[in-house]
Amino acid sequence: MTRITLISRDGCHLCEVAEQTLDRIAPGDWTRVDVDSSIELQRDYDDRVPVILLDGKEHGYWRVEEARLLRDLARQPGEPHL
Secondary structure (H helix, E strand, O other): OOOEEEEEOOOOHHHHHHHHHHHHHOOOOEEEEEHHHOHHHHHHHHHHOOEEEEOOEEEEEOOOOHHHHHHHHOOOOOOOOO
């Protein structure tokens, strides 16, 4: 199961930066979802992309907090994230 989901959109510069960061720190271990693929995603995240989800929960938006994400990835799924 992929633990990281990036909610982004085509043509978004911050989304491209987030994708590059995730490729560097978690190559192959993340999934991209287009915010424009559903009305629910647009309603929840439209003005905050990119949004990073870890284990299905929002971890951050606009920028990948690398140190925090790496720390939280080291925890087992289900353990609380700080």
